[in-house]
Amino acid sequence: MNTTLDYRSGRPELQKPVEEKSSIIYWCVMGFIGLFLFIAPYYAGLFNGDTVSYEKPIFSALIWASIILLLVGLYFFYHWNFHSTRDLFSIAIWLIPGTYIISLMNAASHHFAIMSVYINVMYAIFFIMGLYFAQRHLGASLLQRMFILSGYVVTWFGLLTFFGNHYYRDAVMLEQGIRLTSVFQYANAYAAFLMAVLFCGAFMVVRSTKASSILFHGFMLVPVMLSFLLTLSRGGIVVTPFIILLILPFLTVHRQILFILHLTVAGILSVAISSKITSIGLEIANKVLPTVQGKTAETYSIINSLSIAGWWRVILMSVVAAAVSFAIQKFAAPWLESKLKRISSLKYSQIGVPIAAVALGGLGIFLLFGNSGFVKVLPETMQVRIQSINFNTHSVLERETFYRDAVKIIKDYPVFGAGGGGWSALYQKYQNNPYSSKQAHNFILQYLVEVGIVGFLVFLGFLAWVIFTYVKNYLNNEEDEAFTKAKKHTPLKDLHFVFYIIAVTLLVHSVIDFEMSYVYMGCLLFISLGAMVSKTKSLPNTFKEKVSNPSVRWIYPSVVSLLSVVFMFMFISNLSANNTFSSAMGLVSQQRPLQEIMVPLDKAIERQPTNPYFINTKIDFVQQAYTQTQQAEYLAQAEKLIEKLEPLEPHDRLLFERTYRQAQLVGDQEKVINVINKGLVDFPWEISLYERKAETLFTFYLTETQNTGNPDNDKLKPIFEVMDVVQAKTKELEKLPKEQLRGRVFGITPSLSLTKAKIEFTHKNYQGAIDLIKPSLSTDYTNGLNRVMAKWYLAATIKLGQKDTAIYDTLLANTTEDTRKQEEQEIQNLVNLVK
Numbered sequence: 001m002n003t004t005l006d007y008r009s010g011r012p013e014l015q016k017p018v019e020e021k022s023s024i025i026y027w028c029v030m031g032f033i034g035l036f037l038f039i040a041p042y043y044a045g046l047f048n049g050d051t052v053s054y055e056k057p058i059f060s061a062l063i064w065a066s067i068i069l070l071l072v073g074l075y076f077f078y079h080w081n082f083h084s085t086r087d088l089f090s091i092a093i094w095l096i097p098g099t100y101i102i103s104l105m106n107a108a109s110h111h112f113a114i115m116s117v118y119i120n121v122m123y124a125i126f127f128i129m130g131l132y133f134a135q136r137h138l139g140a141s142l143l144q145r146m147f148i149l150s151g152y153v154v155t156w157f158g159l160l161t162f163f164g165n166h167y168y169r170d171a172v173m174l175e176q177g178i179r180l181t182s183v184f185q186y187a188n189a190y191a192a193f194l195m196a197v198l199f200c201g202a203f204m205v206v207r208s209t210k211a212s213s214i215l216f217h218g219f220m221l222v223p224v225m226l227s228f229l230l231t232l233s234r235g236g237i238v239v240t241p242f243i244i245l246l247i248l249p250f251l252t253v254h255r256q257i258l259f260i261l262h263l264t265v266a267g268i269l270s271v272a273i274s275s276k277i278t279s280i281g282l283e284i285a286n287k288v289l290p291t292v293q294g295k296t297a298e299t300y301s302i303i304n305s306l307s308i309a310g311w312w313r314v315i316l317m318s319v320v321a322a323a324v325s326f327a328i329q330k331f332a333a334p335w336l337e338s339k340l341k342r343i344s345s346l347k348y349s350q351i352g353v354p355i356a357a358v359a360l361g362g363l364g365i366f367l368l369f370g371n372s373g374f375v376k377v378l379p380e381t382m383q384v385r386i387q388s389i390n391f392n393t394h395s396v397l398e399r400e401t402f403y404r405d406a407v408k409i410i411k412d413y414p415v416f417g418a419g420g421g422g423w424s425a426l427y428q429k430y431q432n433n434p435y436s437s438k439q440a441h442n443f444i445l446q447y448l449v450e451v452g453i454v455g456f457l458v459f460l461g462f463l464a465w466v467i468f469t470y471v472k473n474y475l476n477n478e479e480d481e482a483f484t485k486a487k488k489h490t491p492l493k494d495l496h497f498v499f500y501i502i503a504v505t506l507l508v509h510s511v512i513d514f515e516m517s518y519v520y521m522g523c524l525l526f527i528s529l530g531a532m533v534s535k536t537k538s539l540p541n542t543f544k545e546k547v548s549n550p551s552v553r554w555i556y557p558s559v560v561s562l563l564s565v566v567f568m569f570m571f572i573s574n575l576s577a578n579n580t581f582s583s584a585m586g587l588v589s590q591q592r593p594l595q596e597i598m599v600p601l602d603k604a605i606e607r608q609p610t611n612p613y614f615i616n617t618k619i620d621f622v623q624q625a626y627t628q629t630q631q632a633e634y635l636a637q638a639e640k641l642i643e644k645l646e647p648l649e650p651h652d653r654l655l656f657e658r659t660y661r662q663a664q665l666v667g668d669q670e671k672v673i674n675v676i677n678k679g680l681v682d683f684p685w686e687i688s689l690y691e692r693k694a695e696t697l698f699t700f701y702l703t704e705t706q707n708t709g710n711p712d713n714d715k716l717k718p719i720f721e722v723m724d725v726v727q728a729k730t731k732e733l734e735k736l737p738k739e740q741l742r743g744r745v746f747g748i749t750p751s752l753s754l755t756k757a758k759i760e761f762t763h764k765n766y767q768g769a770i771d772l773i774k775p776s777l778s779t780d781y782t783n784g785l786n787r788v789m790a791k792w793y794l795a796a797t798i799k800l801g802q803k804d805t806a807i808y809d810t811l812l813a814n815t816t817e818d819t820r821k822q823e824e825q826e827i828q829n830l831v832n833l834v835k
Contacts, residue, residue: 025075037150045184046519050424052613059575065125066567073561085536093124099455107419108426110648116420123526130530140495151197158182163307164284164300178282180230191233192509196502198224206258218325221266222318235512254336269317280310397740405430406445417452425651434685434743443510470532499528577607615645616654691751694722750776766796795830
């Protein structure tokens with residue numbers, strides 16, 4: 001039991017123990033954490049994808065987290081006394097969601113920003129759970145076992161999908177061969193998770209003394225390692241040596257060697273079967289995935305011959321790994337410990353193996369990337385991925401572009417950032433080329449975008465404080481040494497070291513990818529950070545005297561309890577709004593009347609009045625209603641909703657489309673141009689906006705020409721400026737490295753060519769119009785744009801006396817008599833357009 005100095009008498013006093021084995025609150029919290037770890041991953045890892053479909057499971061988790069916060073608040077009335085730095089940490093963590101609240105002032109998207117506030121509140125709750133419920137051996141042991149076991153379950157689940165025994169959407173993807181993504185639906189995020197599980201599993205083997213534990217964790221090293229290889233994650237391969245180098249210095253020399261040895265054995269055994277496993281998985285995927293066959297997903301029985309061919313190889317190598325791990329720990333480990341005991345006692349001895357690991361890593365890099373032929377033992381898909389690891393791949397070049405664009409945003413929002421989801425809301429405005437990525441693929445830069453320099457410094461300072469405290473506690477290990485000598489149980493520092501492994505793995509990998517956009521991953525990080533510093537020192541006695549009064553001591557538990565109730569009702573309301581919105585969409589799919597659909601939709605908006613998805617949906621419905629009925633009240637409703645949403649979501653693409661359509665319905669062409677011009681500021685690489693602007697300007701020109709009878713060529717200058725901008729930006733794309741993907745289509749499109757052709761037509765250059773249209777003309781006359789192009793083309797040929805009867809007949813084929821007459825008249829009207 002811990003002892004502290006009694007600040008009143010100067011005598012040692014026993015701390016009040018946490019009644020772990022009998023506390024109902026304690027076991028409720030631990031039960032919630034266990035349920036979360038085993039359930040949350042299967043909801044796409046609670047991915048915060050900035051769309052309404054991802055929000056429901058997040059709100060469900062937030063409700064449970066707020067209930068647990070209430071229990072924690074009650075727990076604090078008995079156990080929170082502001083006597084240790086643990087209590088100081090429990091207050092300081094709220095600075096992180098606080099920075100997101102501050103960033104709301106200048107948020108690029110109010111909805112994204114408020115969601116980030118909620119999510120960071122959840123992170124604070126998980127940090128506090130780790131902080132207080134891993135401070136003793138039972139809690140720390142339960143938490144680490146629940147994480148590792150849940151990680152193993154996710155691993156087996158991933159292999160079940162790989163071998164076709166279960167279908168989970170996008171858990172296996174036919175991309176560059178075949179990639180395993182499991183519950184996260186993104187290979188690199190799954191790779192980061194597997195790395196944390198793998199390193200924790202290897203450490204469990206190294207530190208275990210029981211044969212059952214060694215065999216169990218040793219057995220699991222191959223499935224986890226194999227799954228990591230099947231993700232084909234180049235980023236995971238690149239950062240693995242750095243993570244290992246951050247882990248090894250905390251281990252004694254003999255444990256360092258054992259850790260690397262177990263990983264090496266698992267790696268060799270996994271590589272040995274990876275080629276055959278990959279070919280089996282590829283064959284299964286080509287038969288069962290609905291994306292391949294265009295039908296409902298099928299699954300294989302686990303005893304299917306093709307599936308079992310994969311399973312027996314995995315099981316066999318896992319058994320071999322378990323046996324080797326047991327042999328190493330039973331015979332090699334004691335020998336190594338005795339032989340290296342003297343070396344281990346030397347100062348700085350623990351950096352020797354990491355230095356050797358760097359040398360071995362260099363050898364591994366040579367074997368993989370040199371002409372050694374070693375890489376040939378890997379499956380072809382893995383060979384391609386590994387051999388493509390360089391700074392000139394499209395993946396690296398695209399990330400470099402993301403990072404430069406993120407810096408542009410940071411320069412415009414330097415102090416408090418652009419709010420949560422700032423990258424997703426703004427990246428199209430700042431992007432260098434027309435890529436599509438709602439993630440910056442770099443946690444640091446995305447964090448800076450969201451909360452600015454102030455918020456990032458708060459997070460960085462908090463993280464540095466956690467790491468400093470953890471390292472200090474790890475080195476100052478008298479209590480654990482006593483427990484070790486008594487052989488009562490696993491040293492607390494070994495239990496807490498698992499949380500260090502989880503945290504450092506996720507943080508390092510997040511520098512090159514976006515697994516921190518998975519709320520589940522963020523919760524793992526923060527509960528691990530809390531657990532790392534759950535063993536803390538007492539605060540100065542003078543400070544304790546100031547807060548010893550119960551009226552002062554109970555302030556924080558009271559605030560936490562009150563906040564938990566507020567959060568609970570808030571999250572329940574948001575979840576109810578989401579469910580109600582889903583009900584409205586269900587009525588839409590049933591093609592119910594608008595009045596019936598509006599009832600649940602209005603309720604959803606009432607409960608979550610700033611949700612852009614809900615409001616944009618209603619705007620769309622009332623605009624459609626106006627189109628069908630021409631009742632002005634619908635147009636007025638749409639206008640009010642647009643005015644309400646625009647200040648909150650000034651960069652929202654859906655809102656832009658609704659605003660553009662509203663201007664069209666009103667018939668205000670000047671407003672149409674103004675809306676498009678604003679859209680071009682926020683979406684400068686969206687080619688459809690240039691097409692619309694050119695077409696609208698030409699309509700202005702044509703209308704005025706027909707009204708006055710005198711063509712004003714000055715009205716054409718803005719159209720040519722649009723074309724010039726598109727051509728200039730197209731030349732910018734040509735400067736990109738050839739290895740980098742350009743992104744969405746951008747350039748002089750058939751629509752822009754048609755606008756230029758119309759100008760030539762009105763200036764009686766009919767051959768010029770034909771030359772502009774014909775290269776883009778296809779025989780697919782179900783396409784609306786192609787039909788319009790064909791009509792202008794036919795009008796130009798008729799003007800030249802060279803009617804293209806083949807296209808004319810094909811265009812008007814399979815039409816009713818009335819439709820044929822109507823389209824013939826349209827062509828004739830174009831012919832008569834110019835006298």
